[in-house]
Every structure is written in C-alpha cells, then in structure tokens.
Amino acid sequence: MKVNLKVWRQKNSNTAGKLVEYQLDSISPEMSFLEMFDVLNGELTKKGEEIIAFDHDCREGICGSCSMYINGRAHGPQTGATTCQLHMRSFNDGDTIVVEPWRSRAFPVIKDLMVDRSAFDRVIQAGGYVSVNTGSARDANETPIPRNIADEAMDAAQCIACGACVAACKNASAMLYVAAKVSHLAVLPQGQAESVARAERMVAQMDAEGFGACSFTGACSVECPKSISLDHIARLNREYLGAKLTSTNVQG
Numbered sequence: 566m567k568v569n570l571k572v573w574r575q576k577n578s579n580t581a582g583k584l585v586e587y588q589l590d591s592i593s594p595e596m597s598f599l600e601m602f603d604v605l606n607g608e609l610t611k612k613g614e615e616i617i618a619f620d621h622d623c624r625e626g627i628c629g630s631c632s633m634y635i636n637g638r639a640h641g642p643q644t645g646a647t648t649c650q651l652h653m654r655s656f657n658d659g660d661t662i663v664v665e666p667w668r669s670r671a672f673p674v675i676k677d678l679m680v681d682r683s684a685f686d687r688v689i690q691a692g693g694y695v696s697v698n699t700g701s702a703r704d705a706n707e708t709p710i711p712r713n714i715a716d717e718a719m720d721a722a723q724c725i726a727c728g729a730c731v732a733a734c735k736n737a738s739a740m741l742y743v744a745a746k747v748s749h750l751a752v753l754p755q756g757q758a759e760s761v762a763r764a765e766r767m768v769a770q771m772d773a774e775g776f777g778a779c780s781f782t783g784a785c786s787v788e789c790p791k792s793i794s795l796d797h798i799a800r801l802n803r804e805y806l807g808a809k810l811t812s813t814n815v816q817g
Contacts, residue, residue, distance in 0.1 A: 566592050566658040570605065572617055573665040578673040578681075584663065594654035598641065599624060599631060601653055618677040624649040626790065629727030633678055634665040639729035639788040647727060647790045667728050669737040671775045684774040685726050685742060691770035692763040693746040695755050714752050721749035723791040730785035730793075736777030741785040743771050744801035745793050751804055761811060764804040 567590050575582025589608075592601055599621055606616040620630040631648040635641035641651045656662060664678065672680040710718075724745035731739050747764055750756030756763070779798065786795045 566594055566653065566656075568592055568601070568653070568656065569659070569661040571661065571663045572678070574617070574677055575666075575674050577676060582674065584665075592653055594652070596653045597624070597649060598633070598635070598651040598653065599649050618675070618679050620679050621649060626650045627725065629725030629790075632667050632680065632682070632728055632732070634667060634732055636663055639667075639732040640727075640790055644787070645790060645792050647725075650790075667732040669728075669731050669776070671737065671739070672728060672731065680728075682726070682728050684776070685728070685739070687774065688739070688743060688767055688770045689746060692759070692766035693750070695750060695759065697755075697758060708754055710753065717752050718749045720794060721745040721752075721797050724749075724789075724793055725791060727790060729788045729790060731776065733784040733788035734777065734779075735782065735784070736780060738779040738785070739771050739774070739776040740779035740798050740801065741789065741793055741795070743767050744797040747804055748797040748800045751800060760804060761808040764801065764808040768801075768805050 567588065570587040570589065571584045572587060573582055574585045587605055589601065589605060592604065596604070599619075602617065602619060609616050620632060622628040622630045624631070626647045626649060629647065631640075633640065633648045635648070635651070640646060640648045642655055643651050666672075666674055666678045667680045667682075669680075671684045672682055675681050722745075724742060726742060728742070730741035731737050734740075747767060750763065751760055781795070781798065783795055786793060
C-alpha cells in the first residue's frame with residue numbers, strides 16, 4: 566500500500582516547526598505504525614537526510630513512550646491501543662496521514678515528535694507514593710482487601726503515563742493521569758496514611774506544571790489506551806476537597 570505522510574518536524578522547543586510531506590510505497594498492511602516510521606527513517610538515511618525523532622521503547626503497549634497525535638487523535642484511530650499497537654491495516658491505500666507531537670505547554674517539544682513529559686514525573690514525586698517503611702516482605706493475605714477494591718486499584722494502576730489524556734483534552738488537562746495515580750493508592754489501606762498530603766501536593770504540582778483545568782468532557786478516557794475510567798477523576802475531586810476541609814496547606 567501507498568501512504569502520504571505529513572509529519573511535524575521541529576529542531577527543538579525554541580524553533581518553529583512545520584509539517585513536511587513524505588510518500589511511502591510498498592508498505593505492508595501488517596506493519597505496525599512505528600515499523601512504518603522505521604522504513605521512512607531508513608529511506609531518509611539513504612538520502613543523507615536527518616531522520617525523524619520519535620519516542621519508543623517496549624513496542625508492546627506497556628511503556629507509554631510512543632506518543633503520536635495521528636489524524637487528530639491521540640495514538641491514532643484505534644481505540645484502547647497505543648501507537649505501537651496500531652497497524653497500517655487501519656488505514657487505506659493512498660491515505661494521507663498527519664502525524665504531530667502532543668500539544669501542551671507542559672509537554673515542550675524536544676525534537677520532531679518527541680516531547681518532554683517529565684512534568685508527569687514531578688507530579689509523582691510530589692506525592693504519588695507510599696513512604697512508610699514496610700520492612701521485609703509480608704504475607705500476601707496479611708491485609709485482606711475486598712475484590713471490588715482490588716479491582717478498582719488495578720484499574721487505576723493500569724495508567725502508563727503516556728500523556729494521551731493531556732493530548733486529547735481541549736484544555737490540555739492532566740486530571741485523568743493524576744486521578745489514576747491518586748486513586749490506585751487512595752482505595753488501598755496502605756495508602757490511607759498519606760491520602761490528605763497526596764491529594765494536595767499532586768494537584769498543586771499539576772497546576773504548577775501548567776496543565777489546563779478539567780471540564781469533564783470525557784475525551785481523556787476515550788483516548789486513553791488503557792481506558793481509565795472517569796470515576797477516578799470524581800474520586801480525586803473528593804480526595805482533594807476532603808484534604809482541603811481537614812488539613813492546612815501542605816508545603817512540598
């Protein structure tokens with residue numbers, strides 16, 4: 566199959582970028598989207614041109630690094646999948662495919678399709694952890710947890726921090742990401758001791774990073790490759806409100 570690509574090229578966050586057109590012939594429908602980019606970069610190398618920079622690692626939908634905005638959708642047209650899980654059979658012969666990086670002030674462009682998502686790391690450092698010393702490994706059944714609670718925690722813990730929620734949101738909000746990271750600890754007994762400080766600190770850091778406000782349109786959950794539920798945003802709001810009502814402002 567033939568595809569016409571319009572790819573965002575940008576040297577760094579301080580220079581202007583633009584869409585550059587490329588054409589590829591004889592692309593197999595069974596190729597993954599990233600394998601198609603490998604072919605394109607191979608052709609650019611042969612021509613002596615600079616290759617397109619893009620993030621990737623596991624290529625198994627686990628690491629969340631393959632962040633691309635494809636034809637106006639985070640990770641492309643396939644629901645519940647990352648870019649590396651997207652295959653060329655999802656497109657038609659002769660299609661034009663527009664590929665851009667995440668668009669958010671909090672995710673500055675490093676180069677081409679690569680963005681700096683370290684803002685997520687700083688949000689986690691602000692409170693997304695359990696800091697108590699647990700000592701040696703405990704027996705798995707020592708702290709009984711109801712099945713429904715365990716399922717809720719696992720649903721939230723599936724978040725791979727890819728940033729699709731931010732890219733999909735018209736306000737570039739990180740609420741679904743922060744909610745998932747707060748929620749998977751908030752519902753478990755091990756996370757209760759620091760729940761107040763966690764909610765306050767992580768929300769404060771999210772705001773400091775420049776993410777937009779949540780208007781609860783639901784686009785984040787729809788485009789999330791792990792289909793993280795909007796219920797977790799509701800829990801984050803409850804945790805944050807409860808923290809503000811029961812504690813003084815926590816300094817980082």
